[in-house]
Every structure is written in C-alpha cells, then in structure tokens.
Amino acid sequence: MRRRLVGTYLLLLCMVLLALEIPLATSLASRETAGAVADRLADATRFASLAAPAVRSGELDALSDELQQYHELYGIASVLVDQDQKVLRVFGDEPRDPQETGIAIRDALAGHQVGMPETLWPWDERPVVVAVPISDGGAVLGVVLTVSPSDRSRREILTLWLILALVGAVAVAVCMTTASRLAGWVLRPVTRLDAVTHEIAAGDSGARVQPGLGPPELRRLSASFNEMADTVTASLERQREFVAHASHQLRNPLTVLRLRIEDLGSRLDDEELRGENDIALEETDRLADVLDGLLELARAERGRQRVEVVDAVSLTLNRAQAWSPLTERRGIELVTDVPGEAQHARLVATALDQALDALIDNALKFTPAGGRVEVGVAARDGGVEVCVRDTGPGMTEEQCRQATERFWRAPDAQNVDGAGLGLSIVTVLVEASGGRFELAPAESGGLAASIWFPAGAVTV
Structure with missing residues (x-):
C-alpha cells in the first residue's frame, strides 16, 4: 500500500509538472527565438537605412563593405535584392532554402518586416531568416535579407530546457522523499494494526496497537481495535473460566453419583439389572473423561x-x-x-x-x-x-x-x-x-x- 500511495503522489506530481513545464518550455523557446529575430531585425533595419541612398544612386561599394565586414565578424550571410527581386549582392553562403527566402523577400517588398521561423527548437537546424524592405519616401527600392545560423540560440534553448528538467527532477525527488515519509506516517498505524492482528491470531491475546500514531481517523481506529481486543479477550477468558469452574464443580456430584450407582449395583441380584448398572457406570466414566478433557483444555488455552x-x-x-x-x-x-x-x-x-x-x-x-x-x-x-x-x-x-x-x-x-x-x-x-x-x-x-x-x- 505504501508503494501505491507514493506512486499515486508521484503520478500526480508528474502530471502537474508536465502541465506546467511543457508550456513553460515552449514559452522559453519562443522568447529566445523572438530575441534572436529582434537582434537580426535591428541589424537589417540599419543596413536598409544605409542601402536606400546607395540603391537609388547605384553606388553600392560602401554598403558592400559594411555587409562584408558584418559577415566576416559575425558569420551572418546577407543578400541585397532590388525591387524586381534581382539579387544585387550576396555576402556569405547562398541560402539553402530558396523557397523560404523567396517568401521572405516577397513579403518584404510588400512593405513588411519578416522574421522566420516563429519558434526555434533544439532539433530544428533551420537558420534565422530576416528580411527588411529598403524604403525611400514611401517607395520600396529593394530588400536586405540576412541569414544567420541558429546554433547559439538552439543551445540556449536546450540549456534552459535542461535546467527546467533538472528542476523537475529535483521536485520529483523531494516529492518522493516527502511522500514516502507521509505515507509511512499515515500507514504506520495500519502496519502495526496488521502485525497485532497476526499476533493475536497466533495466540498472543495481550498484543495491542500503540495509541497516538498517525492521523486522527487512524488513531480512533487503533483505539477502537484495542477496545475490541480487550472485550474479546475478556469474553474468552470468562468463557474459559466458566468451562473450568463448571467442569470442576460437576466432578463432585458426578463422583457421588458413581458411588451410589456402584452401591446400588452391589445390591442387585438380577443379571439384567446388573448389566444396566454396568452401562450406567460406563457412562459416568465417559462423562468424567469429558470433564477432565474440558478442564485440561481450559488450562491449556489460558497460555499461562x-x-x-x-x-x-x-x-x-x-x-x-x-x-x-x-x-x-x-x-x-x-x-x-x-x-x-x-x-x-x-x-x-x-x-x-x-x-x-x-x-x-x-x-x-x-x-x-x-x-x-x-x-x-x-x-x-x-x-x-x-x-x-x-x-x-x-x-x-x-x-x-x-x-x-x-x-x-x-x-x-x-x-x-x-x-x-x-x-x-x-x-x-x-x-x-x-x-x-x-x-x-x-x-x-x-x-x-x-x-x-x-x-x-x-x-x-
């Protein structure tokens, strides 16, 4: 029963932890992803502000130097696209998913800032793709697209998840220890009650449950059990004493009866009557054996x-x-x-x-x-x-x-x-x-x- 109680407590705790930690883990991953996307959007927005006069004038050398240094310093690839979706410059490796970058470029040409993916997962190796429109006087001249590796962000998410799992494991260990002690405290009277029941069944009529253990309900149960055991023991003792006293008291009149039957038999001349007299004597002997057996049994059952x-x-x-x-x-x-x-x-x-x-x-x-x-x-x-x-x-x-x-x-x-x-x-x-x-x-x-x-x- 103790294992079942502890198992029940542990199951409930695991359900609560899962209900809390799964949304929390998702929230942490979303927060880390949002932070990474916000950083890339800030960089891309700055490059877009620099790119507006360069694209309008066609002088891209200064902007290209900025983007090249950015790539060399941070390892983030960038792509400069005009309003016709023509690639003007590429710094770093070509994007591995042209379809995804194409969607980002089209949305940016529509005047929206784009950041993908919405949520990074530790097992998801997709890069962080950010696209910012190059605007000049309300007109969109092109797009600055950055593609950055997501390794660092995914490691951060995994670290946060491991910390979360460690906290859950510690909570489970604390719960198991607490539940084990709580179950032991609750079940100690039941365990003792079971042991005392077996002791009484084995013949120890003086065995009793220690009072004052466990919750109030089990304390009352222990007290009631002790009262019941006292009542049953007293009843059995009275029964044994009655059997012993009755058997002992019947011995005297039985002895007198046998003597009278013997005396009567000595006066009988009829053989048939003598036979009946002998049968009566045998029955008194049999009754004496029964009384002796009852006396011996009563003495033996007292256990003293x-x-x-x-x-x-x-x-x-x-x-x-x-x-x-x-x-x-x-x-x-x-x-x-x-x-x-x-x-x-x-x-x-x-x-x-x-x-x-x-x-x-x-x-x-x-x-x-x-x-x-x-x-x-x-x-x-x-x-x-x-x-x-x-x-x-x-x-x-x-x-x-x-x-x-x-x-x-x-x-x-x-x-x-x-x-x-x-x-x-x-x-x-x-x-x-x-x-x-x-x-x-x-x-x-x-x-x-x-x-x-x-x-x-x-x-x-």
Missing part, C-alpha cells in the same frame, strides 16, 4: 503454563514404557525409534507428556491386535520432531483436517471410547509451545501424527 526445556528422547522412552503393559495386554507391538543422544526441546510444562499420552492412547484404540505402534524422535528443521505411527484403519486427508476440532469423531469411530477432545488438547499445547501438530495418512497404512517443538538450550 511454565515453559521448560526437556529431553524429548528420555521423556518419549518413559511414556512408551508406561504404556507397555496395556499394549502387551492388547497384543499390539509398541516400538521406539530414538537417537542415542539427547534431543532438547523447549515447550510448556507437561506438553510433550500429555501429547504423547493422547496420541499413543488414540493409536492403541484404533490398532487391531497384532498391529504395530511406532514412536520416533528426530532432530528436524531446527527443532525436535516426535512422531506416532500406527497400523490401524487411518483417516482420509479431509478427516485429518477435522480431527483437531473439539468433540469431532470419525463416522466409523462413534462406538470407540473417547470424548473427542484429545487431539484438540494436543493442538493447544503444541501451539502454546510455539510448535506445530500435523496429522496425515501413513505411507504404510494407518495414521501418522507428528508434533514439532523448537529446540531448547540446556542451562547449567
């Missing part, structure tokens, strides 16, 4: 977690060992592929633990007996990547894009235990750590879930 540097290799091995009993019981092979040296990652506290638990839990849910779950760690892109791959049914690319939405479940996974919050929690924790989380179909079948964290330096 402590940041720490951990060894992703040792932590991954630890979580794999913790899940080993369940994998053995289900007949699933759990393998790790980690480097021999430590890989330190910078992340919010427990982010990698919780992410691995959620990803391994999902992999085990959907991997059939005899399948394989692989957990790998590798250094990549200036950080640490942890990947969990399984040999389950996997998901399509469209399902992978939807899987991180809260409470989303795949159509063929509605009967699988879970609340649909695990991957949402992983996404929030990874993004809060400055990392990224990706789901994609594995090359060998199944699903590949990879999380990347920026590398961290170990402090001693």
Whole structure:
C-alpha cells in the first residue's frame, strides 16, 4: 500500500509538472527565438537605412563593405535584392532554402518586416531568416535579407530546457522523499494494526496497537481495535473460566453419583439389572473423561503454563514404557525409534507428556491386535520432531483436517471410547509451545501424527 500511495503522489506530481513545464518550455523557446529575430531585425533595419541612398544612386561599394565586414565578424550571410527581386549582392553562403527566402523577400517588398521561423527548437537546424524592405519616401527600392545560423540560440534553448528538467527532477525527488515519509506516517498505524492482528491470531491475546500514531481517523481506529481486543479477550477468558469452574464443580456430584450407582449395583441380584448398572457406570466414566478433557483444555488455552526445556528422547522412552503393559495386554507391538543422544526441546510444562499420552492412547484404540505402534524422535528443521505411527484403519486427508476440532469423531469411530477432545488438547499445547501438530495418512497404512517443538538450550 505504501508503494501505491507514493506512486499515486508521484503520478500526480508528474502530471502537474508536465502541465506546467511543457508550456513553460515552449514559452522559453519562443522568447529566445523572438530575441534572436529582434537582434537580426535591428541589424537589417540599419543596413536598409544605409542601402536606400546607395540603391537609388547605384553606388553600392560602401554598403558592400559594411555587409562584408558584418559577415566576416559575425558569420551572418546577407543578400541585397532590388525591387524586381534581382539579387544585387550576396555576402556569405547562398541560402539553402530558396523557397523560404523567396517568401521572405516577397513579403518584404510588400512593405513588411519578416522574421522566420516563429519558434526555434533544439532539433530544428533551420537558420534565422530576416528580411527588411529598403524604403525611400514611401517607395520600396529593394530588400536586405540576412541569414544567420541558429546554433547559439538552439543551445540556449536546450540549456534552459535542461535546467527546467533538472528542476523537475529535483521536485520529483523531494516529492518522493516527502511522500514516502507521509505515507509511512499515515500507514504506520495500519502496519502495526496488521502485525497485532497476526499476533493475536497466533495466540498472543495481550498484543495491542500503540495509541497516538498517525492521523486522527487512524488513531480512533487503533483505539477502537484495542477496545475490541480487550472485550474479546475478556469474553474468552470468562468463557474459559466458566468451562473450568463448571467442569470442576460437576466432578463432585458426578463422583457421588458413581458411588451410589456402584452401591446400588452391589445390591442387585438380577443379571439384567446388573448389566444396566454396568452401562450406567460406563457412562459416568465417559462423562468424567469429558470433564477432565474440558478442564485440561481450559488450562491449556489460558497460555499461562511454565515453559521448560526437556529431553524429548528420555521423556518419549518413559511414556512408551508406561504404556507397555496395556499394549502387551492388547497384543499390539509398541516400538521406539530414538537417537542415542539427547534431543532438547523447549515447550510448556507437561506438553510433550500429555501429547504423547493422547496420541499413543488414540493409536492403541484404533490398532487391531497384532498391529504395530511406532514412536520416533528426530532432530528436524531446527527443532525436535516426535512422531506416532500406527497400523490401524487411518483417516482420509479431509478427516485429518477435522480431527483437531473439539468433540469431532470419525463416522466409523462413534462406538470407540473417547470424548473427542484429545487431539484438540494436543493442538493447544503444541501451539502454546510455539510448535506445530500435523496429522496425515501413513505411507504404510494407518495414521501418522507428528508434533514439532523448537529446540531448547540446556542451562547449567
């Protein structure tokens, strides 16, 4: 936008300069031409006054000496013509354009002083032609015609034009500098507004636009944006607090309800009623999982977690060992592929633990007996990547894009235990750590879930 504004200012200035300098350049050329013609007319008029008695008496020697000296001194050719257009004397080179000089002579014999051309241009090499009638008592006896080179006049015009162009160039340079600074002053709040918008979108809810920058309209826009950001942030915070408080408060009655259902089940003798009782207990467990997920998500979204540097290799091995009993019981092979040296990652506290638990839990849910779950760690892109791959049914690319939405479940996974919050929690924790989380179909079948964290330096 800044370039477009400066370009607009520059275009307007160029149009104004052209509208002013083209007429001015034409005026300067006309003025210089008029000056040159006036000088030649003055000389020719003097020679015409001297030529009147000489032409009348036929004694042209004295006049010829004057014209010859004039030619030798100034390099201006002259021609003396009688009233019958007969050339009496020629001093210097013959005129190169007899037609133009013929027109000048005829007009002069009609009693007019003639000067050509009307305007000299730097690229026009025509000479300055001046014709003055030789008059005596009202009768025209002949014509004095001078033909002078226009080189000096054309150089003067070109010099004036160059000065004019230089002034225009300086004006353009000054305009560009001024327009650039003006555009920067006008657009600085917009640039900052754009940057703050991206910061807020990236998760920094405390980012705000610096007030008091730019013109009054943009100052009001900045103030309105800050007020809007404050309102939205406060609304989101209230929403998270409500979810956290509601989830926490529901835990106690849910625990009491489960105990009562268990107590009731111990008193039932009917097998069918016991089955219904077990289903009720499973539903309370499912509701407890949903509440735990909502609590964890609310904590993660607040972005107030402590940041720490951990060894992703040792932590991954630890979580794999913790899940080993369940994998053995289900007949699933759990393998790790980690480097021999430590890989330190910078992340919010427990982010990698919780992410691995959620990803391994999902992999085990959907991997059939005899399948394989692989957990790998590798250094990549200036950080640490942890990947969990399984040999389950996997998901399509469209399902992978939807899987991180809260409470989303795949159509063929509605009967699988879970609340649909695990991957949402992983996404929030990874993004809060400055990392990224990706789901994609594995090359060998199944699903590949990879999380990347920026590398961290170990402090001693």
